[in-house]
Amino acid sequence: MNEKKYQQLEQQITPKPPYVKNCLTAFLTGGAICLVGQFVALFYITFFDFTERTASNPTVATMIFLAMLLTGFGYYKKIAQFGGAGSAVPITGFGNAVISSAIEHKSEGYVLGVGGNMFKLAGSVILFGVFSAFVVALIKAILVGLGVVSW
């Protein structure tokens, strides 16, 4: 049997990922995480001296803290198996990527283990996040310079 024929057979037998179901569970999971985040933000606005704009910093920190607890106790990966992108895209997914790497590499010590590997997965998120922010800002600066839009 040649490679092509086998790859066709493999495609036939391997079950297709249930895209519709995955989208739905991702929507529900991501939505639920954002709902919690919204409550946390409202909590900071209502009980502390934060505005809608400034509340985002403590909210992000709180959400990452929750993700840390869930990761440490082994629940986050279960949520992720159900939620897919819904749990990976929000800030909690970023937190999970950092924290899971930190836990994993603790056995190699704090400097070379935790320190050196903590951003193993999240590093590319930071790099490409910063880079896309730069590109978007550049586009906007050009548009403002041309007088198309204003800041």
Place this chain on the structure above:
Amino acid sequence: MVEKRGLLTFNSKPVIASTGVTMGPLEMKKSPFGKYADKGYDDERCGLKTNEQGHAKMMEDACMIALSKVDKTPSDADFVLMGDLVNEMTPSNFCASTIGIPFVGLFSACATSISSLLTAALLTEAGMSKLSLAGSSSQHNAIERQFRYPLQYGSQKAATAQWTASAAGVATVIPYIEGAPVITCGTIGIVQDMGLTDPLNMGAAMAPAAADTFKRHLEGHGTTLEDYDLVMTGDLGKIGFELFRTLLDQWEYNTGNTLRDAGAEFYGKHPEFLAGASGSGCSASAYLSEVYDKMLAGQLKRVLLIATGSLMSPLSYQQGDTIPCIAHAVEIQMK
């Protein structure tokens, strides 16, 4: 033309005198093979500091159990042949350092369970070994970390993904005695590469290797599928096993009920393990527990064990290389 290369026949009839099988806590609880294991642990790390140390400990205990069943100590053994999946096989190296038996590390990925048995049988056949240990092991946390993401990282796994089993299986191989299963022959696999690249669908990549070795073994040794009570593949998993079966059907073998796959059965019907188990401990522990016990009890007379291994590394697949796979076969008979 019948392929005659890579065939092994053991005329002196080396036997498997005893086995030692150890399993992690999850496997003891969820695996149908758990009840055949000699020892289980409450803790994945066997009470030690790191996963890799726990991995070595599981292997070491399996060796000691196999030896104790034939009333021997490590100083009686001529060779130990074993391997695992961690970089440079450090768990096996540390285990070998503790037990102090002349050691050769073997790597055939998850097919090491068979390549080690075949090598031990060869040494016995050549008259250079009165007692050899052969086996392989894997530990979930150590292997997942090596090949995939951090353990607690949340990523959605597809239905094709397999769960690395925490288990070790070791056999003692000695010259012929009555009343023990005989290693009669074997076939060394030829690496097959069908151009698949998904490391989370290794069963599909390995199935052609299993099918090729199966066909070469039957044609080369002149047997038919009906001669066997059981043909058991190692860790193809549910998807890979189905592909293996389909390939055999296409070659018009009457597959029926003689085919089983240790990986597909390893975690019973628990859906959270997706396509089933993988890892070099999976096939070793299944073969040397249930299959071996049933041979001793006379329920199985002649079995063909085919363990498959995917010979890739995280580096090779990240660089876009395909997944080359191997399958080795051993035939065991109980008179």
